[in-house]
Amino acid sequence: xxxxxxxxxxxxxxxxxxxxxxxxxxxxxxxxxxxxxxxxxxxxxxxxxxxxxxxxxxxxxxxxxxxxxxxxxxxxxxxxxxxxxxxxxxxxxxxxxxxxxxxxxxxxxxxxxxxxxxxxxxxxxxxxxxxxxxxxxxxxxxxxxxxxxxxxxxxxxxxxxxxxxxxxxxxxxxxxxxxxxxxxxxxxxxxxxxxxxxxxxxxxxxxxxxxxxxxxxxxxxxxxxxxxxxxxxxxxxxxxxxxxxxxxxxxxxxxxxxxxxxxxxxxxxxxxxxxxxxxxxxxxxxxxxxxxxxxxxxxxxxxxxxxxxxxxxxxxxxxxxxxxxxxxxxxxxxxxxxxxxxxxxxxxxxxxxxxxxxxxxxxxxxxxxxxxxxxxxxxxxxxxxxxxxxxxxxxxxxxxxxxxxxxxxxxxxxxxxxxxxxxxxxxxxxxxxxxxxxxxxxxxxxxxxxxxxxxxxxxxxxxxxxxxxxxxxxxxxxxxxxxxxxxxxxxxxxxxxxxxxxxxxxxxxxxxxxxxxxxxxxxxxxxxxxxxxxxxxxxxxxxxxxxxxxxxxxxxxxxxxxxxxxxxxxxxxxxxxxxxxxxxxxxxxxxxxxxxxxxxxxxxxxxxxxxxxxxxxxxxxxxxxxxxxxxxxxxxxxxxxx
Numbered sequence: 261x262x263x264x265x266x267x268x269x270x271x272x273x274x275x276x277x278x279x280x281x282x283x284x285x286x287x288x289x290x291x292x293x294x295x296x297x298x299x300x301x302x303x304x305x306x307x308x309x310x311x312x313x314x315x316x317x318x319x320x321x322x323x324x325x326x327x328x329x330x331x332x333x334x335x336x337x338x339x340x341x342x343x344x345x346x347x348x349x350x351x352x353x354x355x356x357x358x359x360x361x362x363x364x365x366x367x368x369x370x371x372x373x374x375x376x377x378x379x380x381x382x383x384x385x386x387x388x389x390x391x392x393x394x395x396x397x398x399x400x401x402x403x404x405x406x407x408x409x410x411x412x413x414x415x416x417x418x419x420x421x422x423x424x425x426x427x428x429x430x431x432x433x434x435x436x437x438x439x440x441x442x443x444x445x446x447x448x449x450x451x452x453x454x455x456x457x458x459x460x461x462x463x464x465x466x467x468x469x470x471x472x473x474x475x476x477x478x479x480x481x482x483x484x485x486x487x488x489x490x491x492x493x494x495x496x497x498x499x500x501x502x503x504x505x506x507x508x509x510x511x512x513x514x515x516x517x518x519x520x521x522x523x524x525x526x527x528x529x530x531x532x533x534x535x536x537x538x539x540x541x542x543x544x545x546x547x548x549x550x551x552x553x554x555x556x557x558x559x560x561x562x563x564x565x566x567x568x569x570x571x572x573x574x575x576x577x578x579x580x581x582x583x584x585x586x587x588x589x590x591x592x593x594x595x596x597x598x599x600x601x602x603x604x605x606x607x608x609x610x611x612x613x614x615x616x617x618x619x620x621x622x623x624x625x626x627x628x629x630x631x632x633x634x635x636x637x638x639x640x641x642x643x644x645x646x647x648x649x650x651x652x653x654x655x656x657x658x659x660x661x662x663x664x665x666x667x668x669x670x671x672x673x674x675x676x677x678x679x680x681x682x683x684x685x686x687x688x689x690x691x692x693x694x695x696x697x698x699x700x701x702x703x704x705x706x707x708x709x710x711x712x713x714x715x716x717x718x719x720x721x722x723x724x725x726x727x728x729x730x731x732x733x734x735x736x737x738x739x740x741x742x743x744x745x746x747x748x749x750x751x752x753x754x755x756x757x758x759x760x761x762x763x764x765x766x767x768x769x770x771x772x773x774x775x776x777x778x779x780x781x782x783x784x785x786x787x788x789x790x791x792x793x794x795x796x797x798x799x800x801x802x803x804x805x806x807x808x809x810x811x812x813x814x815x816x817x818x819x820x821x822x823x824x825x826x827x828x829x830x831x832x833x834x835x836x837x838x839x840x841x842x843x844x845x846x847x848x849x850x851x852x853x854x855x856x857x858x859x860x861x862x863x864x865x866x867x868x869x870x871x872x873x874x875x876x877x878x879x880x881x882x883x884x885x886x887x888x889x890x891x892x893x894x895x896x897x898x899x900x901x902x
Contacts, residue, residue, distance in 0.1 A: 270315060291464060297492070478503050479762035578719070592644050769786040
């Protein structure tokens with residue numbers, strides 16, 4: 261059943277029509293990814309849905325008493341409140357109920373007032389309190405802050421001291437815990453490191469309400485969405501499935517439309533030939549036939565569906581001007597601190613020509629600092645950095661500090677590459693979709709995505725053979741990200757990349773380095789391989805007992821603690837039972853695979869034998885992971901029950 265229906269929605273600003281005839285509906289529990297190029301109107305659509313903007317045409321109908329949650333609604337507006345108390349304010353009604361329950365308990369215990377009335381009130385409030393999550397709101401508050409990267413020490417910082425990124429994360433936490441029927445998430449993974457994004461994915465998956473999310477994070481969309489809504493050419497279309505399913509369906513749909521168009525054009529051309537022939541014969545019956553055929557042509561033209569034009573795309577490549585030696589970068593025993601804050605120690609990295617290496621790590625662990633040490637912008641405290649023979653470094657700075665915002669696009673590029681002619685500079689800008697008078701716009705007036713394109717253009721012109729890319733996909737829309745991936749796949753040089761874009765990492769990574777205070781740990785594969793090895797999909801934290809302290813330092817009442825502990829024990833037992841069932845099933849599949857390997861089919865067919873062997877290896881690895889998970893859950897359950 262639809263909880264929200266959008267019908268023939270349109271929006272025009274002055275003379276620019278942003279979109280028209282946008283129609284779709286959301287059902288309860290839907291997780292819908294809203295995608296489209298930058299500037300198609302995704303955020304505007306959100307504002308129309310929430311009533312901040314009026315549409316130019318069409319309308320929206322929704323279920324009675326439906327509530328929306330969106331970021332602006334949950335901004336941090338109380339600067340003298342701590343981070344913890346700011347997030348806890350989302351549960352103000354529950355806090356009031358809890359306080360009243362304590363008051364009633366005191367009155368009953370001391371025989372004050374009408375006991376029957378107090379007991380009746382107590383029952384009513386407790387029923388509402390438990391139904392709305394009163395038993396777990398404290399632990400959910402702490403889990404949300406921890407999940408989004410706040411340390412325990414930061415819980416009690418005043419919100420006025422938070423950075424822009426921390427404010428965004430706190431606003432996101434308030435939104436997620438608001439209890440709204442529909443969450444409208446606009447680029448929710450911005451400012452989050454990978455561990456925080458993983459937590460957010462788990463939250464959205466388990467969220468019982470409806471979610472409409474704008475994101476260029478394709479891995480996130482694949483993980484959490486069951487439908488995809490695309491806005492393109494001012495129109496919308498809903499697809500069943502996540503981002504990857506959508507891309508495949510759209511490709512096939514476009515092929516069918518193009519084939520039908522070609523067939524209809526051929527048919528129209530064939531019938532037009534008949535008309536011309538009939539007219540040349542010039543008899544009365546020929547004119548009648550020609551008129552009949554012309555009506556057929558007119559009907560076919562009316563029914564003709566012209567394929568949408570491909571959106572204009574960038575066309576570029578990174579071509580090294582020379583080849584480096586085999587050893588591109590060697591870092592030995594690097595360490596760096598700022599004052600009393602130690603970033604990392606004992607960092608050892610060896611990168612060879614042609615490798616595509618990604619650096620992961622929590623925000624603030626020193627990834628960008630490491631890049632600046634490699635470029636001699638910062639000096640390390642200990643250790644050494646050696647660049648190999650003929651290594652030419654090209655650096656993409658995520659904050660785009662190499663751009664002069666006071667200059668126009670053409671002047672900023674030309675001043676850095678003065679040996680190019682004006683025609684060459686304008687041609688290069690055109691390849692990055694800066695055409696006509698756009699080349700004279702000041703960088704200050706441009707969006708983050710447009711500035712990122714200028715930075716990539718300058719990187720292309722440099723012709724470096726060793727690219728240091730710091731969050732290169734930030735601010736880029738999905739289409740540009742796809743193009744950048746393809747370009748980097750074809751690049752013959754060497755790459756060291758910082759990125760939180762897991763889809764991007766999966767497409768390109770040869771190996772992954774995880775940076776922390778004690779150095780780096782290496783994983784020989786892409787992001788999925790790294791995730792498999794670290795088993796991050798199992799969140800031990802959901803089984804931890806609730807924190808004993810609330811914001812005022814008082815212990816919550818024993819009733820709440822007992823209920824929450826029982827809830828966590830049930831979760832652990834359910835997970836343990838599911839794990840045991842999976843072990844039994846996997847062991848059965850292993851027995852079947854072993855029998856197949858001894859079958860006549862396998863013994864007489866090498867390809868079949870290889871296929872059965874690979875399957876057996878996969879099952880054994882799966883069984884090993886299940887046993888590891890069983891041991892972990894068992895230990896957690898034992899802690900909870902003691």
